[in-house]
Amino acid sequence: MESPDWIQHFAFEVESIEALEKAKAMLLAKGLNVVGPTNHDDIMLSIYFFDPSGHRLELTVRTCDPARAATFEQEAPRVLEIWNKTHDWSQRDKAFGSMSGYARAVPKP
Numbered sequence: 641m642e643s644p645d646w647i648q649h650f651a652f653e654v655e656s657i658e659a660l661e662k663a664k665a666m667l668l669a670k671g672l673n674v675v676g677p678t679n680h681d682d683i684m685l686s687i688y689f690f691d692p693s694g695h696r697l698e699l700t701v702r703t704c705d706p707a708r709a710a711t712f713e714q715e716a717p718r719v720l721e722i723w724n725k726t727h728d729w730s731q732r733d734k735a736f737g738s739m740s741g742y743a744r745a746v747p748k749p
Contacts, residue, residue, distance in 0.1 A: 649688065649696035660685060660701045679703075683712055 654660050660677060664687050667674050676687035686700040702709055722734050 649698050651686070651698035651700055654699050654701050657685060657701055657703070660687060660699055663687065663699050683708065 654663065664674050664677070667687075667689055672689050674687050674689045677685040678688070679685055680700075683704045684700045684702050686698050688696060688698050691697055704712070
């Protein structure tokens with residue numbers, strides 16, 4: 641299977657923060673370099689590492705409430721559309737109205 645050129649890593653969701661921490665400890669014990677956990681705007685925590693073949697992998701766990709997760713999932717197609725056009729995450733304000741925290745733009749009266 642061929643992957644699109646824009647894929648930089650593969651992400652896998654784990655069931656809990658404890659599972660993420662356990663995975664990190666196991667990877668470190670095997671001598672792998674692990675980046676994180678990285679807090680993605682209080683929506684998820686992730687760790688990153690390379691597998692033996694050199695593929696970047698991510699393990700992630702959701703840390704937000706279900707309502708916020710649902711909003712994030714609804715907005716994901718728009719975010720990917722912007723990424724596919726620009727390959728520039730600095731343009732996130734076009735999807736969220738803000739450059740950080742996934743804040744929503746406040747409609748002007």
